[in-house]
Amino acid sequence: MDTKLKADIAESAVITQLLKRGFRVLKPLGDRLPYDLAVDNNGELVKIQVKHAWYDNTKKLFIVDARRTKTNRRHMLRSYYTNHDFEFAVIYLAECEVFYIMPIAIFITYKSEVSFVEESKRQRKPRSAEFRNRWDLLEIIRQL
Numbered sequence: 276m277d278t279k280l281k282a283d284i285a286e287s288a289v290i291t292q293l294l295k296r297g298f299r300v301l302k303p304l305g306d307r308l309p310y311d312l313a314v315d316n317n318g319e320l321v322k323i324q325v326k327h328a329w330y331d332n333t334k335k336l337f338i339v340d341a342r343r344t345k346t347n348r349r350h351m352l353r354s355y356y357t358n359h360d361f362e363f364a365v366i367y368l369a370e371c372e373v374f375y376i377m378p379i380a381i382f383i384t385y386k387s388e389v390s391f392v393e394e395s396k397r398q399r400k401p402r403s404a405e406f407r408n409r410w411d412l413l414e415i416i417r418q419l
Contacts, residue, residue, distance in 0.1 A: 285327035309360035
């Protein structure tokens with residue numbers, strides 16, 4: 276499965292979850308914006324960047340790149356997101372059907388990768404654990 280297909284699957288899963296929760300979801304055409312989806316909150320747009328995490332067998336955890344990646348046939352360019360790019364990153368762990376909902380202010384503190392641990396055997400959970408299935412963070416926005 277290539278990365279574009281994984282991204283499409285992640286976006287579809289996030290859209291489904293948002294619709295189930297009563298959000299009005301907008302999807303921009305193309306991939307030229309720094310976000311993948313938006314939620315209409317009474318005329319105000321809440322921008323969402325969707326990421327598909329991959330599993331690292333050696334580390335026994337899921338990982339997502341915290342940077343934007345642009346590619347063409349010859350080069351892969353990575354750059355960091357800023358506070359103005361989106362309000363929330365939603366990370367999808369397809370193998371276990373889990374979502375992490377992180378405010379941009381938290382997401383951009385990670386310099387390159389964000390780790391997500393789903394195994395209960397591990398003693399210390401990463402900082403990202405507090406954002407597991409935190410759809411309530413988006414609910415707060417809708418209530419304002």
